[in-house]
Amino acid sequence: MSGRLLSAGLRLPRQVAADGRLDLMRIKCVLPSSHTQRHTSRRIYAQKIQHHQFHAFASLASQSRFGPLKSKKDDRQSSQEELNTAKGQDEPHLSRKEKRRERERRAQERRDQERRDQERQKLAGDEKSHSQKENQPKNETKRREAIRRTLRVVFTLAAGVVLYEMRTLAYWAEPLNNQTFSPFEIVDRQQVSPTAFIITVKPSISGWDGFAGQRKLEWLDNLQHELSRAGTWAVEIKQPELQVARDYTPLPDPDVLSAAHEDNARGRTERTLRLRRDSFFPRFTIPTVKFLIRKTDGGEVSSWLSRRKVGDIVELRGPHQSFNVVGRVGAKEGDKRVVFLAGGTGIAPALQAAGSLFQEHHQAMKQMPRIDIIWANRSREDCRPDNPVIHILEKLKEKSQGRINYVCTVDEERSFITANDIITKTQIASPPSGQPSQTPTTPPPWRKSWFWASPSSPQAPPPAPQTGRSLSNTEKDDADCYFHSPRRLTTSAGEDYEKVDVGKKSNSKWECTCCKKLGGGVSLGKPSFKNLIMVSGPEGFINHFTGPKYWADGKERQGPVGGVIGELARKYPSLASDWLVLKL
Numbered sequence: 267m268s269g270r271l272l273s274a275g276l277r278l279p280r281q282v283a284a285d286g287r288l289d290l291m292r293i294k295c296v297l298p299s300s301h302t303q304r305h306t307s308r309r310i311y312a313q314k315i316q317h318h319q320f321h322a323f324a325s326l327a328s329q330s331r332f333g334p335l336k337s338k339k340d341d342r343q344s345s346q347e348e349l350n351t352a353k354g355q356d357e358p359h360l361s362r363k364e365k366r367r368e369r370e371r372r373a374q375e376r377r378d379q380e381r382r383d384q385e386r387q388k389l390a391g392d393e394k395s396h397s398q399k400e401n402q403p404k405n406e407t408k409r410r411e412a413i414r415r416t417l418r419v420v421f422t423l424a425a426g427v428v429l430y431e432m433r434t435l436a437y438w439a440e441p442l443n444n445q446t447f448s449p450f451e452i453v454d455r456q457q458v459s460p461t462a463f464i465i466t467v468k469p470s471i472s473g474w475d476g477f478a479g480q481r482k483l484e485w486l487d488n489l490q491h492e493l494s495r496a497g498t499w500a501v502e503i504k505q506p507e508l509q510v511a512r513d514y515t516p517l518p519d520p521d522v523l524s525a526a527h528e529d530n531a532r533g534r535t536e537r538t539l540r541l542r543r544d545s546f547f548p549r550f551t552i553p554t555v556k557f558l559i560r561k562t563d564g565g566e567v568s569s570w571l572s573r574r575k576v577g578d579i580v581e582l583r584g585p586h587q588s589f590n591v592v593g594r595v596g597a598k599e600g601d602k603r604v605v606f607l608a609g610g611t612g613i614a615p616a617l618q619a620a621g622s623l624f625q626e627h628h629q630a631m632k633q634m635p636r637i638d639i640i641w642a643n644r645s646r647e648d649c650r651p652d653n654p655v656i657h658i659l660e661k662l663k664e665k666s667q668g669r670i671n672y673v674c675t676v677d678e679e680r681s682f683i684t685a686n687d688i689i690t691k692t693q694i695a696s697p698p699s700g701q702p703s704q705t706p707t708t709p710p711p712w713r714k715s716w717f718w719a720s721p722s723s724p725q726a727p728p729p730a731p732q733t734g735r736s737l738s739n740t741e742k743d744d745a746d747c748y749f750h751s752p753r754r755l756t757t758s759a760g761e762d763y764e765k766v767d768v769g770k771k772s773n774s775k776w777e778c779t780c781c782k783k784l785g786g787g788v789s790l791g792k793p794s795f796k797n798l799i800m801v802s803g804p805e806g807f808i809n810h811f812t813g814p815k816y817w818a819d820g821k822e823r824q825g826p827v828g829g830v831i832g833e834l835a836r837k838y839p840s841l842a843s844d845w846l847v848l849k850l
């Protein structure tokens with residue numbers, strides 16, 4: 267209690283409102299009875315208070331009533347200050363040091379209070395955010411879960427694709443290549459005569475290969491298609507015990523020589539779809555390779571092959587392409603002829619040649635050359651209708667609307683191929699009534715030295731081209747054109763191709779230049795040789811009809827034309843000028 271109030275006989279009751287405010291208006295004035303009794307009456311004393319202290323007291327009361335009281339201590343302090351002011355003392359009697367301490371204390375209190383407030387707010391904020399988190403909408407969580415699941419699926423798929431591609435690349439060893447031997451499984455074996463049999467092989471693909479295996483089949487199918495378009499080709503089969511290999515000629519499949527094998531987008535799509543279907547439904551055919559093989563007595567590879575059974579593995583290397591038959595026959599002019607003399611298994615290249623020409627012309631059959639195949643066999647059994655080779659020949663004959671024809675000769679029945687047969691098929695003359703003339707006609711001078719086989723030295727390499735006189739256009743034509751120059755052909759090994767590149771339009775290394783214009787705008791006109799005589803079979807067979815091949819630079823060359831056909835060419839100049847002879 268301040269001294270002033272005490273002197274006025276007042277004392278402050280502890281009237282604290284419920285809201286923490288001190289209501290000084292409710293302070294009672296209490297008059298000490300002792301005082302009243304000793305000095306004056308109540309009325310006089312009240313007037314005294316009114317005059318001297320009431321205003322200060324009321325002012326203090328009004329200020330305190332509306333000012334917030336933070337604590338009882340503050341209230342007391344504040345009241346003390348006010349009372350001091352009312353009493354005329356502006357500040358309590360404190361030393362400077364005490365005042366400074368007091369200020370610091372208050373500042374500290376303010377800071378503490380602020381800190382407490384901040385903490386309280388922060389706590390309240392945390393609680394709020396926590397409750398917000400808890401109350402996050404469920405669909406948000408679901409959305410995130412869905413995104414995570416999608417990402418997991420995408421990642422798994424991508425990883426699968428990458429692994430598949432890596433595996434495919436690893437397994438992308440082509441089912442057949444020129445460098446190494448690739449395994450093929452024998453899926454069928456058929457005996458067609460006492461000495462001849464057909465084996466069917468497919469790339470050795472396990473179920474584990476999956477799509478990679480399917481790609482191999484597709485590749486093989488495309489390869490066969492590419493190869494069958496142009497001409498003749500063969501692959502090597504290895505005898506693993508002796509590590510020796512021999513060439514064998516795949517038979518064409520007449521069922522795939524159709525419109526489905528057109529070399530356009532539709533044809534390719536059809537082929538791919540057929541393969542996809544076949545890979546999923548094994549009852550359909552899958553691409554295979556067929557070989558007609560004759561077991562030769564004492565033969566290393568053919569004898570070994572004759573002992574193979576279905577399910578055995580054989581190793582193949584290739585393909586090795588030889589003659590581009592389509593390119594050599596020349597432009598599509600129709601009325602051309604191809605005569606094929608085949609002995610025994612030599613029928614296989616004949617079928618390939620016929621198949622390639624059919625493939626080339628199947629859309630315009632009238633432009634297709636007429637093909638006559640004379641097939642020489644040892645026994646009648648080889649020519650039975652149930653022989654698969656006869657089946658292929660019949661199919662080709664049917665599909666080509668009769669432009670492909672064949673006849674069988676049988677050694678046992680002494681029905682050999684004769685010169686008359688060649689004259690008839692080539693139509694170089696009307697068939698002579700008796701034996702063909704033994705007197706050779708004079709060959710054309712510009713072919714004299716290198717076209718004709720010399721009987722005394724059949725294996726002599728062809729002499730150099732003649733010099734010392736200007737060549738006629740026809741001669742230039744022959745000399746310049748790889749396909750139609752007999753001089754070039756004489757020294758050729760029959761390699762008309764570079765490496766087979768599946769999917770390319772043409773794999774031919776050489777092109778016919780007969781019809782191309784040379785310098786000065788001189789057109790050389792049509793190729794001189796537009797018809798083909800092809801001879802394929804055992805060595806003796808080839809030697810008999812065309813004269814022997816010869817070796818040069820480590821390769822077997824065609825050599826000059828001799829034998830029966832050489833004789834005929836001497837007699838019939840049109841044979842020499844219009845026909846090209848190929849030895850296979």
Ligand SMILES: Cc1cc2nc3c(=O)[nH]c(=O)nc-3n(C[C@H](O)[C@H](O)[C@H](O)COP(=O)(O)OP(=O)(O)OC[C@H]3O[C@@H](n4cnc5c(N)ncnc54)[C@H](O)[C@@H]3O)c2cc1C
Nearest residue numbers: 500512513514515558559560563564565566567568611614
């Ligand atoms: C491009 C091409 C395609 C061919 N396509 C086919 C085909 O489709 N089908 C087919 O059946 N053939 C084909 N051949 C032939 C085939 O390549 C083989 O030449 C034939 O199968 C014989 O091979 P082989 O290993 O069994 O006989 P080899 O061991 O080569 O023997 C051949 C002959 O020589 C004899 N001989 C071997 N060694 C000796 C010796 N030391 N002394 C005496 N005589 C011996 C054997 O008795 C036998 O008669 C093709 C050849 C080529 C070049």
